[in-house]
Amino acid sequence: MNPRLAGILGRSIFEVTKLGLENSEISPKPAALIHESSPVVCSGAMQQFVIERDVPGAAKLSEAEIRQLSLRSLEVLKEMGPQIQWLHSYVTEDKVYCIYLAPDVHMIREHARRVGIPADRVSAVRRLINPGEYA
Helix, strand or coil: CCHHHHHHHCCHHHCHHHHCCCCCCCCCCCCCCCCCCCCCECCCCCEEEEEEEECCCHHHCCHHHHHHHHHHHHHHHHHHCCCCEEEEEEECCCEEEEEEEECCHHHHHHHHHHHCCCCCEEEECCCCCCHHHCC
């Protein structure tokens, strides 16, 4: 395991090689379409969430480290089933903001717990503002 990755996240669960995921063919689940002009409510009981993760040095993570984290996250998503989906993430200097679809905040926190990554703040998206609607 990369010592820097272990130090950043403080979790040994990212020893992806033990799980045999370094050559995995896991692919993300297709996400429900969310139209910018529609309310942020998805099919069934799915809601959109923004997860703020405090990850010191996030912008300095290598592609290999990002891949390890992503593969572990995707493996857990596969285990949890189609009711939780990772849409995408934004990496800033010391934080990662992830956008997920899930029925509730508890499922988001359970995913983070299983993966071993922080979910410091989880917020349900209540509205999407499209600047084109006001131009």
